[in-house]
Amino acid sequence: MSKDSSRSSAKLSTALNRLAAARAARARPATGFVSQPEPRTIGSFARGRQLVQGNFLFAGYLIESPEANIWDLPMPDATFEEALHGCGWLDDLAAVSDRAARIRAQQWVFGWIDRFGGGAGPGWTPDLTGCRLIRWINHAILVLNGRDRADSERFFRAMGQQTIFLSQRWRSTSPGLPRFEALTGLIYAGLSLTGMEAHAAPAIEALARECATRIDPEGAIASRNPQELLEVLTLLNWAKEALDVAGRTPPGALLDAIARIAPTLRALRHSDGGLARFHGGGRGLEGRLDAALSATGIRGVRREPMAMGFARIQGGRASLIIDAAPPPRGMESANGHASTLAFEMTSGRRPLIVNCGSGVHFGRDWARAGRATASHSTLSIFGYSSSRLGPERLFGRAPRAYLAKTPKNVWTRSDDLTETGQLFGHDGYSETHGMTHIRELDLSADGRTLHGRDTLGAMTPQDIARFDQIFEREGLRGIPFDIRFHLHPDCDATLDMGGHAVSVALRTGEIWVFRHDGVAELALEPSVYLEKGRIRPRPSLQIVLSARVLDRACQIGWTFSQARDNPSANDAP
Numbered sequence: 001m002s003k004d005s006s007r008s009s010a011k012l013s014t015a016l017n018r019l020a021a022a023r024a025a026r027a028r029p030a031t032g033f034v035s036q037p038e039p040r041t042i043g044s045f046a047r048g049r050q051l052v053q054g055n056f057l058f059a060g061y062l063i064e065s066p067e068a069n070i071w072d073l074p075m076p077d078a079t080f081e082e083a084l085h086g087c088g089w090l091d092d093l094a095a096v097s098d099r100a101a102r103i104r105a106q107q108w109v110f111g112w113i114d115r116f117g118g119g120a121g122p123g124w125t126p127d128l129t130g131c132r133l134i135r136w137i138n139h140a141i142l143v144l145n146g147r148d149r150a151d152s153e154r155f156f157r158a159m160g161q162q163t164i165f166l167s168q169r170w171r172s173t174s175p176g177l178p179r180f181e182a183l184t185g186l187i188y189a190g191l192s193l194t195g196m197e198a199h200a201a202p203a204i205e206a207l208a209r210e211c212a213t214r215i216d217p218e219g220a221i222a223s224r225n226p227q228e229l230l231e232v233l234t235l236l237n238w239a240k241e242a243l244d245v246a247g248r249t250p251p252g253a254l255l256d257a258i259a260r261i262a263p264t265l266r267a268l269r270h271s272d273g274g275l276a277r278f279h280g281g282g283r284g285l286e287g288r289l290d291a292a293l294s295a296t297g298i299r300g301v302r303r304e305p306m307a308m309g310f311a312r313i314q315g316g317r318a319s320l321i322i323d324a325a326p327p328p329r330g331m332e333s334a335n336g337h338a339s340t341l342a343f344e345m346t347s348g349r350r351p352l353i354v355n356c357g358s359g360v361h362f363g364r365d366w367a368r369a370g371r372a373t374a375s376h377s378t379l380s381i382f383g384y385s386s387s388r389l390g391p392e393r394l395f396g397r398a399p400r401a402y403l404a405k406t407p408k409n410v411w412t413r414s415d416d417l418t419e420t421g422q423l424f425g426h427d428g429y430s431e432t433h434g435m436t437h438i439r440e441l442d443l444s445a446d447g448r449t450l451h452g453r454d455t456l457g458a459m460t461p462q463d464i465a466r467f468d469q470i471f472e473r474e475g476l477r478g479i480p481f482d483i484r485f486h487l488h489p490d491c492d493a494t495l496d497m498g499g500h501a502v503s504v505a506l507r508t509g510e511i512w513v514f515r516h517d518g519v520a521e522l523a524l525e526p527s528v529y530l531e532k533g534r535i536r537p538r539p540s541l542q543i544v545l546s547a548r549v550l551d552r553a554c555q556i557g558w559t560f561s562q563a564r565d566n567p568s569a570n571d572a573p
Helices: 003-025 045-052 080-087 089-096 099-115 128-136 141-146 151-170 177-192 197-214 227-243 252-267 288-296 362-372 461-473
Strands: 055-058 061-064 310-315 317-323 343-347 351-355 379-381 386-394 399-405 408-414 420-428 433-444 449-457 481-487 492-496 501-505 511-516 521-529 538-549 553-562
Touching: 003 151, 045 055, 045 099, 045 288, 055 080, 080 128, 080 386, 089 099, 089 128, 089 141, 089 343, 089 399, 099 141, 099 151, 099 227, 128 141, 128 151, 141 151, 141 420, 151 177, 151 197, 177 197, 177 227, 197 252, 227 252, 310 420, 310 433, 317 433, 343 408, 343 481, 343 511, 433 461, 449 481, 449 501, 449 511, 492 521, 501 521
Parallel strands: none
Antiparallel strands: 055 061, 310 317, 317 343, 343 351, 351 481, 379 481, 386 399, 408 420, 420 433, 433 449, 449 553, 481 538, 492 501, 501 511, 511 553, 521 538
């Protein structure tokens, strides 16, 4: 799809949303609750206090305005505005739940009704409407506490109007998380609000179809974003619980999807309890992963070596999660990263090796930088990524670039696998340089030593011819490449042994030492840690091995090992 056709499609969708919203706004539905689900959305007490004090941090933008109404704020970016209209901030205010938080919640909800309840504004999209309805229903007691009957009628009428809009427009959402959000909101409203019952059954059937078609037999989604998978599981749990409260039997496809997802998410969870950060996902909101997994009642763990294209290696208290499959493609790649064969490593409760993460919340430049291979803990040819971005297209209201070129073959050796060692490869640099990247990772059974070996070489006659062409064009200087190991910002690192090793100290007092075989040059360089909810990227460090391919192949060996005298290596919290 061209940029012009993408814009035309977005304009048509916006026009249809406005038409449906205007029609819904003329309805006079819903006068109260049939049944009200228990509040299940988890908010942050700290963020709630910040909101009460007038510090508005959304989508990486901070606006400080203690006296401002949230709808009077300047809108620095479309993602900032969408965050406001989704009303996720209600979770945070409910976490505080004192008088000041209640006043803010009521002012902002009724302010939305006054300004946008007539069907105008950017909040009238199906996914945002679904999110908003869930929050309004969850926190209705907070919103209506102390309000008069007229306000109560306005509140229920606004929810009924949004339900009607959602019933007409949920099909226009993008497949995946936006559609799950829209349908879950529609189910919530249909089961909870008087006069809306007729909308529940079609939404339940539609959600069952989405579960059967969008969640594969292994419990994976096409975007390969672990945090997005967590959000999908959370929504499915809420839908199931709403059906249980209403005395309805959840469809088998919904229950089966939950049963498939839970073991996959457990495999994507590091030993410190956080999710692996790949393809636009973060570690997950505090408590959200535990709550979602607990709600499933499923205790099983995947026994297969792969989960959603990620390999997991566990040794002692250490865990590795490796991106060992092709990146997402097509529309699902709007947040996809060039992270093939990158890994993250956690020791006990402390992250050690990480990827930089998603820069979406820090603006377009950071969003693009965070997707590059150099922002991940893997090998990259200088100036190139293993997957390349195409031109930007509209994704919702924000422009995003999809992955245009990705590795054709990504493989894992299965004949030689041990519990702690695996071999991986990809041909993402074959087209540009005739090079294949092969990575071997072996974590000791006690989790105290990680042996790695990275090879970059021309493997086929066609690749050799391509390499020779590049080699001659570059004046026989070879192909420069780097192997990067991004450190979590809580790690302290220093060059050691005359610049031939790096010592990395965790906050537990645990010391890890990085060494290499001398083929490459070692450096300790600045890096960043991109984390949602912060005003700016956190500074960190990265270990970099740099070398050149001069003879059709170059192999570099390296190790991370715990210092022998670690006082807390076995029992650090």
